[in-house]
Amino acid sequence: MISAAAMAELISRGFPEELRSVVRGLAITGLFAESDPRDGSIACLVEGGALIPIVPRTGLPSVPDHWEWFELEQLVEFGPRNGYSPRGVDFETPTKVLTLTATTSGVFKDQHFKYVDEEIDVDSTLWLDPGDLLIQRSNSIHYVGTMAVFDGLPGEFIFPDLMIKVRISELAEARFVHLLGSSPFGREFFRSRASGTSGSMPKINQGTVRELPVPLPPLPEQRRTIEACSRLLGQLEDLEAARAFRDQWCERARASCLHALVENGEWDRVRDNWNSLFTTPESVDDLRRAILDLAVRGRLVDQRPEEGNASQSSQAVIDDASWRAPERSFRARPEPSIEALAGRLRIPRGWVECRLNEVAQLINGRAYKQAELLQAGTPVIRIQNLNGGQQWYFSDLDLPARQMCESGDLLFAWSASFGPYIWSGPKAIYHYHIWKLVLSPAILPGFAYHLLGQITEEVRQQSHGLAMLHMTKNKMQKWPLLLPPLAEQHRIVAKVDELMRLCDELEARLQDVEDISQQLAESVVHHVGSAS
Secondary structure (H helix, E strand, C coil): CCCHHHHHHHHHHCCHHHHHHHHHHHHCCCCCCCCCHHHCCHHHHHHCCCCCCCCCCCCCCCCCCCCEEEEHHHHEEEEEEECCCCCEECCCCCEEEECHHHCCCCCCCCCCEEEECCCCCCCCCCECCCCCEEEECECCCCCCCCEEECCCCCCCCECCCCEEEEEECCCCCHHHHHHHHHCHHHHHHHHHHCECCCCCCCECCHHHHHCCEEEECCHHHHHHHHHHHHHHHHHHHHHHHHHHHHHHHHHHHHHHHHHHHHHHCCHHHHHHCHHHHCCCHHHHHHHHHHHHHHHHCCCCCCCCHHHCCHHHHCHHHHHCCCCCCCCCCCCCCCCCCHHHHHCCCCCCCCCEEEEHHHHEEEEECECCCHHHCECCCEEEECHHHHCCCCCCEEECCCCCHHHEECCCCEEEECEECCEEEECCCCCEEEECCEEEEEECCCCCHHHHHHHHHHHHHHHHHHCCCCCCEECCHHHHHCCEEEECCHHHHHHHHHHHHHHHHHHHHHHHHHHHHHHHHHHHHHHHHHHHHHCC
């Protein structure tokens, strides 16, 4: 039996699909309904020759002594039969054919269908009736063999070629057979017998469906088992809804606490609610964003008068353009006032307000024709290479120094995989979708990197979830920022690096917990599928 601790762990960690599988696995081993002498006996059907049991039961889960195992073929009134998939049309017709998605979840969903401009005979066995079992004969290995009970209206849908229909006889309940097909044992039976060539979806055939072993108690006990299982599955749905509500509450609470931290320095709220705010690896990203916000607003370390005033020490450097690399000139665009762009920021003592292009020069990469990308020469850095991609192109072009980068240079991907990177490879050429930043002596590379990270997060939030982010050079150059004295920049970089290492450690530990929970869930499901 499964221990109470294992079930509690599954519930607390939230594995609804695994729990449903556990419940179905327990149901088909006779643990949900007691036997009753008034139910009659399966043995009578065996003795009368109506059914022939599977003997021996080698490799089958243990069931109560008064149950018997039979192949599904003996319990079928009609089928198994493959469906039919005419070409769909984009207008309404009397004939609707289900799509595979209608049963992928293991529960019939009537919104997934297509209209077909073809008349199907009213007496055709393609039409579905309530209680028909639909089995996916072809899908990915995770879904092949998925079984669902059709509970729509009679004569409303036909079923597609990628499904097999079976109608169960009066000897068994269709929903009891569905429990078996959806249990760990049933799912593994179909997966292990699925076949297919490399690159194609695995398939099962009608013969495999006929051979599915089904443990059978008397009909009244089948019905009690179905009822008990339905109650438990309903409770799991309630549990899933409660967990979703809890997760939403945690997300809102985390956002509120981190907002109070960034805006008002309320560390106590984060500290007092730490264990409920950061419970998943993904939640740590919110903490990282808050750290960057604090860093660029002057709220991560204290301001020290002895470190000077950036508005005095940096202004001469900002006004001096000698640090800039030679670059083509472009027509200047009108600049909105800094106050209009950054009025929401409080300027810390000793900091100066400026724009990014006053302390950093953004240099465009070069676009390449396919013929210019070679198999040897100087590496050409593309965005996928910044993200760990190992497919490299090379070039033999003789380019000016501004279009080359060295180890330690600060780069920014302004399209797709959006954000800053510090190059750590050999001398290379950077592609068109990447900017190289030449920095003024007034700003440290480490501070510029964290500043660009904060800008990246702000742009992501403004994009409202767009998958492909994009930043124009003009907008980036005019981005308002607050610049601290160099000595304070050193302390900020050190503190951010320290806190980011702690975030990495926290994320790794939370991931370890999640991995252990997943392993436990898989172990429990395997136990139900294979043990008595």
